[in-house]
Amino acid sequence: MDKHRRWVVLAFLGLGLLAAWVLGEAFKSLFYYSRQYGFRDYVLLTESFTLANLLGLIVAVLLALRFWYNEEVNKAAHEVVDEMYRVTWPTGKDTQTSTIVVIVTTVIFSFFLWFFDQLWSWATTFIYRI
Numbered sequence: 001m002d003k004h005r006r007w008v009v010l011a012f013l014g015l016g017l018l019a020a021w022v023l024g025e026a027f028k029s030l031f032y033y034s035r036q037y038g039f040r041d042y043v044l045l046t047e048s049f050t051l052a053n054l055l056g057l058i059v060a061v062l063l064a065l066r067f068w069y070n071e072e073v074n075k076a077a078h079e080v081v082d083e084m085y086r087v088t089w090p091t092g093k094d095t096q097t098s099t100i101v102v103i104v105t106t107v108i109f110s111f112f113l114w115f116f117d118q119l120w121s122w123a124t125t126f127i128y129r130i
Contacts, residue, residue, distance in 0.1 A: 004081040011077060016064035024056030 031041035031052050042051045067073045090098070 004078070004085065007081045007084075008074070008077045011081075012064055012068055016060050019063060020053075020057045020060035022056070023059050024053040027052035027055045 028041060028050070031039055044050055044054060
């Protein structure tokens with residue numbers, strides 16, 4: 001179970017960074033809407049790193065550590081990575097063929113929808129003129 005540990009660590013880091021950004025934006029919004037009550041978002045290092053970003057980062061690190069040390073979550077993450085290695089991924093040629101089929105099918109159905117839309121438009125115009 002530990003042979004793909006680096007992917008689990010990278011996933012936790014990536015999700016932690018995403019959570020830090022989202023939480024930072026949420027705290028910025030909270031500071032913005034609570035400024036009338038005297039709460040301010042202080043600039044710490046630069047304009048792009050403020051108190052809201054620091055709070056988001058702290059909460060994200062705490063959440064990531066909480067999930068990392070949760071045995072069930074950690075085990076599930078390892079199982080997901082192990083399962084991803086068992087997946088038979090399509091070749092580039094298969095992907096290209098499937099993409100062409102989807103594009104052609106979309107064009108054909110778009111034509112049929114356009115045709116029936118024109119037919120319905122003509123029929124309703126004819127009925128309204130009567």
